[in-house]
Amino acid sequence: MLILFSLLTALPAVLSVHLLEPELVLPAFSILLFIEAGFAVIAARLIHLPDTADGITLWDLAGGFTLIGCAAAVFGEPDQAALFLTEQGAPRSASRP
Numbered sequence: 754m755l756i757l758f759s760l761l762t763a764l765p766a767v768l769s770v771h772l773l774e775p776e777l778v779l780p781a782f783s784i785l786l787f788i789e790a791g792f793a794v795i796a797a798r799l800i801h802l803p804d805t806a807d808g809i810t811l812w813d814l815a816g817g818f819t820l821i822g823c824a825a826a827v828f829g830e831p832d833q834a835a836l837f838l839t840e841q842g843a844p845r846s847a848s849r850p
Contacts, residue, residue, distance in 0.1 A: 758814050761789055762821060779829030786822030790815045 765785045769778050797811035 758809070758817060761814075762786070762818070765789075779825045783822045783825035783829060786818045786825065790818035790822060793818060 766782055769781050769785070773781055793811050793815035797815060800811065
């Protein structure tokens with residue numbers, strides 16, 4: 754379960770660093786982690802496993818995704834999030850500054 758958590762956290766981080774502009778990485782990563790947390794909560798609700806203290810559960814994964822998503826949102830600036838949301842629908846210019 755820990756390997757799954759690591760892959761689901763590291764893979765989007767690496768992809769967002771390579772595919773997005775630097776100022777858009779934290780808002781995109783934050784949104785993606787909140788979505789992953791939602792999927793983990795839905796999976797935890799559908800799969801009823803007994804609660805034990807021995808291992809990591811899906812609820813732990815959802816909490817981890819939420820915590821990291823909140824940290825990414827805090828470290829990102831509001832103007833970066835606004836830029837991320839407004840740039841999605843706008844056509845890109847041919848030249849970059």
